[in-house]
Every structure is written in structure tokens, then in C-alpha cells.
Amino acid sequence: MIELSHIYKTFTGPVHALRNLDLKIQKGEFVYITGPSGAGKTTLFRMLAGFEMPTSGQLKVAGYDLNQMSSNDKPQFRRKLGVVFQDFKLLKDQTALENVAMPLLIRGEKKARSLERAKVFLQKVGLEDRQDMRSETLSGGEQQRVALARAIIHQPDIILADEPTGNLDMDRGEEIMDLLEFCAQSGMTVLVTTHDLEMVRRRKQRVISIKNGEVVKDGRA
Ligand SMILES: Nc1ncnc2c1ncn2[C@@H]1O[C@H](COP(=O)(O)OP(=O)(O)OP(=O)(O)O)[C@@H](O)[C@H]1O
Ligand SMILES: [Mg+2]
Secondary structure (H helix, E strand, C coil), X not given: CXXXXXXXXXXXXXXXXXXXXXXXXXXXXXXXXXXXXXCCHHHHHHHHCCCCCCCEEEEEECCEECCCCCCCCHHHHHHCEEEECCCCCCCCCCEHHHHHHHHHHHCCCCHHHHHHHHHHHHHHCCCHHHCCCEHHHCCHHHHHHHHHHHHHCCCCCEEEEECCCCCCCHHHHHHHHHHHHHHHHCCCEEEEECCCXXXXXXXXXXXXXXXXXXXXXXXXX
8 A cells, every 4th residue: 555665855955854764554554653853754744645756766655656646646646645734734714614524525526415524524523513613713632633534534545644643632632543543444544643652552553663764663562
């Protein structure tokens, strides 16, 4: 489902954000990505989502060879992904419900049906009573949960969640991780970055640790 070989990403500076990454992640796997601030986690996600190209190396995601992908293929490819950005990237002047429905509306599904389904997903993240609030008026943790509902509503093949519990209290964080693990059990491939090593230890999933852009550990917690 995801295959990286000899991936390097160097920004001008030079900053070596990723060095020689070799990774294979199968369909339905749940993987935590950990590592200190600046380790390269978000850079890795941006590359897997096709927002950045590697400086060198081969990258295959959801059946697409990203080195060869044309801009015509990109919309189709993106639909296979659900991304929770570290800074959420919600549409500020739209309601929670409209934000969650967005992936379905983009696909051309009917508005009424999309909003109905969005209600179900807002419920899954415990925000049914916030559906009509403009997203910029929600708390940080609420916005984060809206972003997660939006990322999973179209049942993507791959979920990339960049610190999805960073703004949540412990109980809410556990609920969100249960939801993401359920997504993996139903066949989605789920990658989650986190700084919460206690949670990672409790969850006993595959953990890939990155430091200075290199994989330093890959195994079960
Ligand atoms: N567009 C860019 N231009 C230059 N340097 C960049 C760019 N994007 C990221 N970097 C650098 O690459 C390194 C990795 O950044 P990245 O955002 O991937 O870290 P991270 O592991 O997600 O950190 P955090 O835990 O703080 O979110 C950092 O040193 C950062 O400054
Ligand atoms: Mg980051």
C-alpha cells in the first residue's frame, strides 16, 4: 500500500529532512510515527500525500507511482487519502458540518446526502452538538476532531493523521485512537504521528521512530 525506497528530501539550507528512508506498510496496517520535533514526520506525510516530491528515491502510495504521476492523476489519487493536517486546514467560515461533508461534495455527491453522512461522522468524534458552528469559533480540540471526521468520511484507503490527539485531553484522545484503530480494522491503512509515547506504549501497534530524518527504530511497542 505504501512503499518507500531510498527516499531523501533536502530543502535549501541545506536541511536534510529525510535521509534514506526504506519502508513498507501493508493494507490495513496501523502505524505510529514518532520522533522529536523537526525529525521529519510532517515532511514524510506531505510527501506521501503528494504535496512534496522526494529529492531522490522511489515512492509508491495506494497503487500510484508518485515519481511518475501526472497532474491529471492527482485528484483521483487524493481521493484515496484522508489527511488530518497538523494545523487542521479547515474552511474557517464554513460550519463544522459543511467542513466534514466537503470530501463528498467534491466528489459530486448530493448536498443533502453528504450533510446527512457528515452528521454521522461528527457524532463519531463527539461533536454532534457543534455541527452548525463556524469552524473558526470551535476550540482547538474541537477543530482537530472536525478535521479527523473530514479525513475519514469518504472511507479513504489511507489515513495520514498528523498529531490528531495533540490538542485533546486523555479520554478524548483515547476515543479518537479507538476510532482510528477501528478504521484500520476495517481495511484502511492508518499512519499517525504523535509525541505521546505513553499512549504509543499502551496501544501496542507498529512504531516507526524517526530522528534527524532517519528511521532509527521500526517494531512493535
Ligand atoms: N519547506 C521547507 N523548507 C525548508 N525546511 C523545511 C521545510 N519543511 C520542513 N523543513 C525542515 O525539515 C525538518 C523536518 O520538519 P518536519 O516539519 O517534517 O518535522 P516534524 O517531525 O513534523 O516536527 P514536529 O514534531 O515539530 O511537527 C525541519 O528541520 C524543518 O525546519
Ligand atoms: Mg510535524
